[in-house]
Every structure is written in C-alpha cells, then in structure tokens.
Amino acid sequence: MKDYTLLQRKYLVNTYVNRGLTIVEGEGVYLRDASGEPYLDLMTNYGVNIFGHGHPVLTARLINQVRKLTTLHGSFANDQRAEAAQKLVGRCGGGLSQVFFSNSGAEANEAALKFAVLATGKKKFVACRNGYHGKTLGALSATDGRKFREAFEPLLWNFTVIDYNNLSALETALSDETAAFIVEPVQGEGGILLPDAGYLGHAGELCRSRRALLILDEVQTGTGRTGYFLASHPEGLFYDIVTLGKGLGGGIPIGATIVSQNIAERIPRSSHTSTFGGNPLAASGILGALEILDEALLAHVREIGGYFLENLLKIRSDLIVQVRGRGLMLGLEVKARRDEILKELQKEKILAIPAGDNVVRFLPPYIIEKDHLDWALEKIGGVFSALSPS
Numbered sequence: 001m002k003d004y005t006l007l008q009r010k011y012l013v014n015t016y017v018n019r020g021l022t023i024v025e026g027e028g029v030y031l032r033d034a035s036g037e038p039y040l041d042l043m044t045n046y047g048v049n050i051f052g053h054g055h056p057v058l059t060a061r062l063i064n065q066v067r068k069l070t071t072l073h074g075s076f077a078n079d080q081r082a083e084a085a086q087k088l089v090g091r092c093g094g095g096l097s098q099v100f101f102s103n104s105g106a107e108a109n110e111a112a113l114k115f116a117v118l119a120t121g122k123k124k125f126v127a128c129r130n131g132y133h134g135k136t137l138g139a140l141s142a143t144d145g146r147k148f149r150e151a152f153e154p155l156l157w158n159f160t161v162i163d164y165n166n167l168s169a170l171e172t173a174l175s176d177e178t179a180a181f182i183v184e185p186v187q188g189e190g191g192i193l194l195p196d197a198g199y200l201g202h203a204g205e206l207c208r209s210r211r212a213l214l215i216l217d218e219v220q221t222g223t224g225r226t227g228y229f230l231a232s233h234p235e236g237l238f239y240d241i242v243t244l245g246k247g248l249g250g251g252i253p254i255g256a257t258i259v260s261q262n263i264a265e266r267i268p269r270s271s272h273t274s275t276f277g278g279n280p281l282a283a284s285g286i287l288g289a290l291e292i293l294d295e296a297l298l299a300h301v302r303e304i305g306g307y308f309l310e311n312l313l314k315i316r317s318d319l320i321v322q323v324r325g326r327g328l329m330l331g332l333e334v335k336a337r338r339d340e341i342l343k344e345l346q347k348e349k350i351l352a353i354p355a356g357d358n359v360v361r362f363l364p365p366y367i368i369e370k371d372h373l374d375w376a377l378e379k380i381g382g383v384f385s386a387l388s389p390s
C-alpha cells in the first residue's frame, strides 16, 4: 500500500502537525483509514462535518448542484446564493440583514475587520488573549499567540489585547477611536474557555457607548455547535457583525460575514470581493445545512452534549484539571501529556484534537448517539487509567 503520509510530507509544505494517519473516507460518525479500519470521529475536521459524513440530504443536494452549476461570480445573481443568504439572515436574527460570503473562517474575519473600518472610519481594534480568528494577515492581527505572530510582526493596524471575560479591561481598552471589539462566544482554539453569562451583552453595551462595533466570531461556536444556531442566541443580542464558517456549508468550504443594515449601507461597491465567495455549490451546502439543522437537532446537540460532559466529568485521573464546554464543544484540560493522550485515543480508534496548550478537544458530529459516546467514554477512561494508574 502506498505511504500517503510520506508522499504528503514530501510534496506539501509541512505547516501541519503529522498525525501519522491516512483517512480516505467517512460514513456517518466514522472515518476510515486506507485499510477500511473505522475511527470514531469526535473532531469533525475541527468542527466542519457537523452532520457526520455522507449525510443523504446534503449529499443529494450537492450532487444535484455539481451537475447544474458549481461557481458563479457575485456580479451575477443565482438561486442558491440568494436563498442561502435570505435563509441565513433569517436564522441569525438580532438585526442582522446582509451577508458577505467568502471561503473560510479567516476570510470571514478579514471581511469583518474591513467592514468595521469602512462603517466607522476608524482603524483601532480590541481583541482577546487566547483569541483565535485565523492566520491570514488581517485575521492574524486579531489572533493571540506568539508562535503564530512573531515572524510576521508588525501586523495590521492597532490591536489592543485584553483578558477574555473581563469587562473592566474592555472598558479601559475602548476609546472613541476604536472601530471594533472582536471576540468569540466561547474561545475554541484557545482551550474551550467559557465567559460568564451576560458577558457578550455587556460587551456590546460598552462598545455602543464608545461608538465601536462588536464583531462576534462564531466561526467555531456557530451553526449549532453549542446547541443554538448561534452560541450567542440565548443572550438575545442585537448584533453588529457575526462571522461564520466551518460547518455552515455542511462540509463545503465557506465563510460568511453577516452585518446589520447600518453597516451594509456603508460598504462601497468593489471594496471587498472574492471569486469563489458564495459559489452555488457552497450555497447549496448552506441550504442543506440549514434544512437539516432544525430545532430537534439543536435540542439533540444540547442533550447529547450534556450527557457527554456529565460522563467525562466522572472520569477520575490525577492528570485531569477540568472538563468544560457547551453543547458538543467540549474540552478536557490536563496537567500534562496532552499529545500522548491524543495519540493513545487514536490507537483506540478515537479521533480528538488539541486546543490551547493542554486541552483535549472534542467536537463530535451532531448525529452522535449515546451508544457511540458510551463506547468512547470507556476507551477514554481506559487511556487515563493506563497513563496515570491511581
């Protein structure tokens, strides 16, 4: 059998960690290696394949659209794109009224930052420690972390970095020159870090008092991940700008920057465009995703996520510092040996991913059931017992 790990290492720029595993297909909650061995997918490609792999409704839509039309520049209208935008705005609510489509989470944030400059005429921003917004230069300016930024500094504009979940730090950092505060409703890459209830609402009020915008980066938390279409929905916010990506296209690359009318009106023609942005194939993925992601499935995410969290909390090990999360966005913080734990889980045919410096992150597909999790929980418990026998 060909060694694709080797081939990939030879011919691709090696910016990624090597998991030493070749995946060639997926079905439901499982991914399969080249020999057909199944792995329980508790990471969904960093939160993308929210309905698992090969969902029949989504697959049928995408195949149908591939036959009809895959790309079409935004200067032409298209049925899939127009309806995807209309339905997405409807699902977001909170005063959001227009969408800019791109192709990734980082691009969604690039657009958000540019739109904030265009709408306010200001170029200063506030972002959070441990925040992650992507690695293109604009998004990277808002992303925290020496290892990501050091080689590229100075980055764009003027970003003040403050502690997450700290309203008085935000109040101090905001000035009349601030264009926007960019923040995640739950910090994902930073380590599944949860703010206090009401944090986002108060942050929004503080921003309004300084005529700054609030950019909510829901790339990881959005499209149902925490059991609500937007993680911020329970807070009943009135939004300026929300960014989405990851699972929004049901597995097809997508980014979306959704803005209020006020902001949309201040964005001039040609100020921001993308050849692939809002292509009919990705738009049909959005329509499929919005159709599948109904209230019943969101309720399932809340319930099954609660079950997973409750049972992860029962695992006893000296290595575990804390288990936390919302819906199907869960993190298990350990004192040490995080990467070893991920490797051992992989040996047990469970795929999880890292977050922050010491967190094992689980982002399972929304179709996961108790049986899958019971099987996984036994294996996870076994890995911890083997690594730190009590």
Ligand SMILES: Cc1ncc(COP(=O)(O)O)c(C=O)c1O
Residues within 6 Å of the ligand: 046, 104, 105, 106, 107, 109, 132, 133, 134, 135, 184, 188, 189, 217, 218, 219, 220, 221, 245, 246
């Ligand atoms: C909150 C958040 N914003 C932005 C991004 C960047 O998305 P992408 O990798 O699609 O550019 C990510 C990716 O993990 C993310 O979690």
